Amino acid sequence: MSRIARRFATLRAQGRGALIPYVEACDPDYDTSLAILRGMPAAGADLIEVGVPFSDPSADGPTIQKAALRGLKGGASMKRVLEMVRAFREGDDGTPIILMGYTNPIEAYGPERFCMDAKAAGVDGLIVVDMPPEEADLLAAPAAANGLDIIRLVAPTTPDARLPIVFNGASGFVYYVSITGVTGTRTASTDELAAALPRLRRATDLPIAIGFGIRTPERAANAVSVADAAVVASALLNTLEGTLDADGKATAKTVPAVLEQLRGLADAVHAVSKTASK
Amino acid sequence: MSATETQAGANSLRSGPDGRGRFGIFGGRFVAETLMPLLLELDAAYKAAQADPEFQRELDFYLKDYVGRPSPLWLARRMTEQLGGAKIYMKREELNHTGSHKLNNVMGQILLARRMGRTRIVAETGAGQHGVATATVCALFGMKCAIYMGATDVERQKPNVFRMRLLGAEVVPVTAGAGTLKDAMNEAMRDWVTNVHDTYFLVGTVAGPHPYPQMVRDFQAVIGVETKEQIMAAEGRLPDAIVAAIGGGSNAMGIFHPFLDDPEVKLIGVEAAGCGLDSGRTAASIERGRPGVLHGNRTYLLQDEDGQITEAHSISAGLDYPGVGPEHSWLSDIGRADYVGATDQEALDAFQLCTRTEGIIPALESAHAIAYAAKLAPTMGKDQIIVVNISGRGDKDIFTVAEHLGVKL
Numbered sequence: 001m002s003r004i005a006r007r008f009a010t011l012r013a014q015g016r017g018a019l020i021p022y023v024e025a026c027d028p029d030y031d032t033s034l035a036i037l038r039g040m041p042a043a044g045a046d047l048i049e050v051g052v053p054f055s056d057p058s059a060d061g062p063t064i065q066k067a068a069l070r071g072l073k074g075g076a077s078m079k080r081v082l083e084m085v086r087a088f089r090e091g092d093d094g095t096p097i098i099l100m101g102y103t104n105p106i107e108a109y110g111p112e113r114f115c116m117d118a119k120a121a122g123v124d125g126l127i128v129v130d131m132p133p134e135e136a137d138l139l140a141a142p143a144a145a146n147g148l149d150i151i152r153l154v155a156p157t158t159p160d161a162r163l164p165i166v167f168n169g170a171s172g173f174v175y176y177v178s179i180t181g182v183t184g185t186r187t188a189s190t191d192e193l194a195a196a197l198p199r200l201r202r203a204t205d206l207p208i209a210i211g212f213g214i215r216t217p218e219r220a221a222n223a224v225s226v227a228d229a230a231v232v233a234s235a236l237l238n239t240l241e242g243t244l245d246a247d248g249k250a251t252a253k254t255v256p257a258v259l260e261q262l263r264g265l266a267d268a269v270h271a272v273s274k275t276a277s278k
Numbered sequence: 279m280s281a282t283e284t285q286a287g288a289n290s291l292r293s294g295p296d297g298r299g300r301f302g303i304f305g306g307r308f309v310a311e312t313l314m315p316l317l318l319e320l321d322a323a324y325k326a327a328q329a330d331p332e333f334q335r336e337l338d339f340y341l342k343d344y345v346g347r348p349s350p351l352w353l354a355r356r357m358t359e360q361l362g363g364a365k366i367y368m369k370r371e372e373l374n375h376t377g378s379h380k381l382n383n384v385m386g387q388i389l390l391a392r393r394m395g396r397t398r399i400v401a402e403t404g405a406g407q408h409g410v411a412t413a414t415v416c417a418l419f420g421m422k423c424a425i426y427m428g429a430t431d432v433e434r435q436k437p438n439v440f441r442m443r444l445l446g447a448e449v450v451p452v453t454a455g456a457g458t459l460k461d462a463m464n465e466a467m468r469d470w471v472t473n474v475h476d477t478y479f480l481v482g483t484v485a486g487p488h489p490y491p492q493m494v495r496d497f498q499a500v501i502g503v504e505t506k507e508q509i510m511a512a513e514g515r516l517p518d519a520i521v522a523a524i525g526g527g528s529n530a531m532g533i534f535h536p537f538l539d540d541p542e543v544k545l546i547g548v549e550a551a552g553c554g555l556d557s558g559r560t561a562a563s564i565e566r567g568r569p570g571v572l573h574g575n576r577t578y579l580l581q582d583e584d585g586q587i588t589e590a591h592s593i594s595a596g597l598d599y600p601g602v603g604p605e606h607s608w609l610s611d612i613g614r615a616d617y618v619g620a621t622d623q624e625a626l627d628a629f630q631l632c633t634r635t636e637g638i639i640p641a642l643e644s645a646h647a648i649a650y651a652a653k654l655a656p657t658m659g660k661d662q663i664i665v666v667n668i669s670g671r672g673d674k675d676i677f678t679v680a681e682h683l684g685v686k687l
């Protein structure tokens with residue numbers, strides 16, 4: 001059983017939903033992002049998404065775009081991202097790590113070598129934003145060979161007839177992009193989510209995470225009341241951005257501010273009792 | 279779309295892309311899941327339009343009476359004499375309404391968007407020619423229009439920005455990155471993903487996810503189809519070489535495609551070498567890039583070792599793009615077309631050569647093609663023929679050229 005499957009099984013047994021925070025690698029520098037990553041489990045993260053900076057994040061809104069640029073300025077490369085995960089794994093063997101990024105840096109690294117090195121570093125799953133099922137063969141074999149979960153994105157625009165195509169080859173969990181739009185903009189309404197989830201449940205037994213536009217503890221709690229996990233990215237990155245000095249450097253406030261916000265989100269998520277659902 | 283374009287058999291170089299939208303390893307559909315159903319819908323709608331004679335009739339009507347086709351094939355006598363080699367013909371795409379080849383594609387796609395019931399158009403633009411063409415048809419059909427343009431390009435292509443606004447388009451300057459075409463493309467994709475319910479993304483070149491490279495090529499192939507007829511009428515034979523500038527590659531793909539199965543015709547794409555191919559300041563994606571994935575397709579890209587896209591550089595905003603259409607990447611790999619570079623300076627020189635010898639002020643983009651043709655012609659015999667695609671007119675560029683010539687306007 002993969003670390004991701006194990007984590008969701010435990011949560012289900014406990015009747016809890018999961019909070020999945022996002023941290024952009026090397027934003028604004030390696031040490032700060034590693035400190036945030038290391039602090040996340042104690043602050044309530046159940047799984048963690050680590051963003052792999054890319055120069056052209058065309059599915060992301062302004063907040064993640066800026067974080068990616070800061071990450072690149074802070075020295076991010078695929079090698080450096082994997083190093084960061086390895087450093088995290090030295091002190092945490094239980095929290096699943098999912099890399100989220102775009103195809104090109106993976107292709108440049110070499111898909112086979114990437115999957116091997118990612119697994120060795122302690123990565124558990126991959127979300128490749130611009131790799132729909134139609135292009136998934138690039139990673140399918142090496143990811144499977146190395147036991148990496150491929151987390152598929154589903155969107156409000158995905159018709160029912162297409163769900164089996166999207167879920168074919170998916171593992172770990174399913175990521176429901178709750179709005180049509182880029183990250184960090186609009187928030188899906190409770191009604192929209194309530195309408196979307198049953199149609200996904202009918203098509204997959206995998207846990208479902210909701211992401212894009214979840215910014216507050218209330219929204220996060222609302223998401224896990226219908227789904228299995230809530231992903232929060234832009235809200236944390238905004239907080240991080242707000243603590244940087246005029247030169248964009250981290251300050252003493254950076255790590256504590258992000259983790260404190262995370263704690264608030266996690267408390268709200270973990271207060272939701274899920275014994276009746278699923 | 280035309281008769282010649284649909285006759286491609288299985289062994290033809292014109293039969294691509296395959297069902298996955300691939301030309302060899304290039305192309306594909308590397309987009310977020312939100313967009314994937316829209317691309318499938320677009321592909322189906324395009325196939326249905328292709329099969330519908332009424333669509334072709336409507337397009338032909340607008341191409342003739344609105345765009346002003348066919349465009350002439352002009353024998354450039356004085357330039358030919360001055361260069362002292364092969365006969366140079368110019369395919370006069372600069373005479374199209376709005377001043378470039380861009381309207382050929384835009385006309386096709388706007389009719390498709392209308393068939394699909396879309397009411398709002400978004401587009402990216404570099405030089406502003408595609409933006410102007412798009413704003414033009416949106417005015418013609420009374421549709422809402424948002425044009426994304428890099429802030430740097432907004433600055434260096436002011437006349438076109440004003441034109442677009444006059445036409446009723448909203449021009450959105452994009453400050454991300456270097457503020458050029460690549461960044462405008464990202465932002466247009468973000469708009470599309472946000473407004474999928476009513477918005478059509480009108481891509482301006484043979485790049486982007488499938489079916490755009492194929493569809494834009496098909497709409498631009500009218501250039502090559504006409505060229506073939508015109509050169510046969512004028513010379514009774516096909517040309518020895520066809521030369522076209524490469525930004526994303528649409529004017530080149532349009533004139534190349536009908537000739538892909540005529541091996542005696544050399545096809546030469548001229549990339550912007552910027553300050554020189556090895557200067558590090560270039561837009562020559564095929565000559566100096568590696569295959570990678572950007573903006574929905576796999577193609578040659580200017581990128582660093584880590585797969586981060588690097589900024590392109592060219593004096594010409596329309597060529598200032600770190601990628602290239604996937605079909606060109608494939609044609610380069612299989613050796614059917616050659617890709618060369620022309621520098622900023624060479625383009626400026628050719629701009630003046632064309633202006634002084636033919637009384638045609640070419641776009642700086644097209645001047646790159648002229649620059650290479652001017653190098654090539656003297657190495658060929660007087661009985662040989664080169665066709666240069668004059669993709670656009672240079673009115674938009676006079677400020678840039680004046681600045682480089684040290685003239686204050």
Ligand SMILES: Cc1ncc(COP(=O)(O)O)c(C=O)c1O
Pocket residue numbers: 378379404405406407408482483484523524525526527528529530595596597641643644669670671
């Ligand atoms: C006149 C002209 N020629 C060429 C280009 C380059 O585009 P493409 O390579 O798609 O023809 C542009 C783009 O803006 C243009 O305006």
